[in-house]
Amino acid sequence: MIQDIPIQYFLIVSTIMFFVGICGFLIRHNLITILMSIELILNSVNINFLVFNKYLFPNQLQGNFFVLIVVAIAAAEASIAIALFINMYRMYNNIDVENISEMKY
Amino acid sequence: MIDYTYTIWIVLIPLIMFVILGLFGSKMKPNLAGILGSAGLFTTTILSYLTAYFYFFKAEPINGAFTSITAYNVEWLKFSDSLSIHLGVLLDPISVMMLVVITTISLMVHIYSIGYMKGDSGFQRFFAFLSLFTFSMLGLVVSTDIIQMYIGFEMVGLSSYLLIGHYYEKPSAVAASNKAFIVTRFADFGFLIGILLVSFYTGTFDFNVLTNNDASVYTSMGHASFLGMSALTWGMFLIFIGGAGKSAMFPLHIWLPDAMEGPTPVSALIHAATMVVAGVYLVARMFIVYHFQAPGTLEFIAYVGAFTSLFAAIIAITQYDIKRILAFSTLSQIGYMMLALGVSGYGGEGGVGYMASMFHLFTHAMFKGLLFLGAGSIIHAIHSNDLRDMGNLRKYMPITFITFAIAVLSISGIPPFSGFWSKDEILAAAFEHNKLIYFSSVLVAGLTAFYMSRLFFTVFYGKKTDYKHEPHESSLLMTIPLMILAFAATFAGFIPFSSFVTSDGKAFESSLSLSIAIPSVIIALSGIVLAFLLYHKKSDVPDKITVSLGFLYRATLNKFYFDEIYLFVTRKIIFNLISRPIAWFDKHIIDGSMDGIAWIIETTSIKIKGLQSGQLQQYAFVFVSGTIILVLFFAYWFI
């Protein structure tokens, strides 16, 4: 419980951040920017976890651990994704998302 | 009491041989495969002879009658507490006699084939299938259960198919094997329905119950009726159809002449001595039922047999293919056996027809096997089936000549050869029962003597001497079986059959009645003399006779156009009027509906596959907006 700040404030900020991330995912063509959008989304979720932990279950640490794990997964995901981007760059000489449509029908 | 459990090995050894030869035969030297097959069969033969010895001479008949012994029985399929299918070995006079016949002929054919099939590319396969056939046939005759017999019928049909199609590169052999299989299969369908009908009412498959004198199991069948005949009559009639198909009775005879496309030893074994008498055996097995419960069907059997024998004998006169002549004579002789069963009574002297039928089956197996093996020897020597290519062979092939002569005399019914004794019993039985059948049989006896002698004189006397290469006597492997069978064909007639194989198991004294024997011998002799005059040297009398007969001759030469009639019925009538509409229905309605479904799905898929654009963001957009719409929907719904 933080003085003067109700829980909804945090949640609204994280929500807006989440949907900004979604918009980024939908608009951008460059795969690295899409990856950054995903990081934004994960980050907003992290904020939610910690806020719920703090406000609703202050005598436990579940939110903290969730965030820890999410951060670890985000790191793993980023490393794999970047390996894929580099590989793709070798094939197409750019990393536009339009290029990866070979698996369609 | 003798323990007969070992008899199961009579059936199993050929099966084991089939498995060994079938799996490993191609890796063996051909001769090894042949010797292995013959050795296995030799063991079987010894066992069969032992069984016959024990059964007929060692075991004490109960009340003077040979009883049927279930030597081995195992439950195979259990339908309910009371109804189940058994597989096993049933020993009674006819099955023991059949064991002896089958193993003897099969052993002779095995030994003969080692010589006859030498150098054939399918040598090992041939022996494997011979073993399979022997197994099936033995399994058929020892059936304890009518279903086992049905299985045997199917399996001999299958092995017959495989052996007829041995030269499968030849289109005619393939066609013949298909024809044999389809026709007999068609008849077996009747057999199956008959079995189902009979066992539906009697509630059992067991021969011990079905052929019991106590007829209580059939009471319910007598009451149910269909189209004016009782269910029992129908059932027995349908069962007879199965037998008629296997025994090539008119009008299901068309497959047998074509089956001669197979190797000659096969013709000797399957299409003369053993498989084709399966139908006779079936009727004999169910004889008590036919006699007491369905006398109408038995009468019908007698007429079918008599007609077939006459019909086939007439055709045989005009044929030129040596094996086809023998095939038609087989038809004719099996007709004899059928008619003998048909005119037989039951018990003691009255059952002389039954005894005569089995007797004739026995002697026929010997002399017809001999005839076919002799024909094989001739074909082997001059590489042709055609009578017109042969002549004057007695100089080149003395052993074949003598043994063939014995066989011809035997089938013509000249005393003291075996055919005379059994044929005489048949004629006696027919005389007692039905004069019409009797006269037709006597006529057939004369015709038989005539066409066999025609064959004999044309081949061994006649004109021709300019062979491309000198014909020579066959090897010992082929002539020894001929000599053994010639011995059997000469002396088999002296076996007092009436003290072993009778309708009720009780021995009786059968006597040779001169009033029957003398006319039949006279007519047979006259047939032989006529043939001698016409054919012993080249003359143009036969040709003149042919010309004067005109259409009759052509009809006979073409087997009374029966193949053509069948073709007309199937091609023109059944194919056009039944099959075509059904095919149309299948193609347009059934297939059409399936195709329609496929077409609808395919068209829709093509239409909507654009949704699967491969554009990641499009998917994400659909996903997110879909989620939002769902949330809105549920929010509206629940709040």
Next chain:
Amino acid sequence: MGLNQLMFFFLSGLILVFSILTVTSRKILRAAVYLLTVLLATSGLYFLLNYEFMAAIQITLYAGGIVVLIIFSILLTSHISHKFERPALANVIAASLTGLAGSFISIWSIMKFPFNASTEPTLDVNMKEIGMQLMSTGHQGYALPFEVISILLLAALISAVIIAKKGN
């Protein structure tokens, strides 16, 4: 307006402005830097919540690790001076509408939902407590997820090497 509130509004403002800049910037390296700002501001929020350890993690891992990784890959695959084309207007409108609708629904439901602040005593979150729970297997122990995540990281490590390796 208390100091807490002031701090919160300052950090939230940073987060929102730079998030939007991240996804709209047409220069990719700038976008990465904006993202870094967002992540740092988020760690500020964690400090505000008194989760110092999480804030530290946020700075080291996100800001220090992932953003650096992203910048490296940008340097490998793009030209710094390259400016993206403007995305199609229809796309932008559709995406913004979706985003607006989504935020509206979420915020609406957040405002409607009665959050009951807990009255339980606040647990003092220090590194010792976190370490004990992370490695314990009993009640409120997180040893299993810890091990699982370590295997995941190992797998990611190996596969990243395999995928990015040149040729076969």
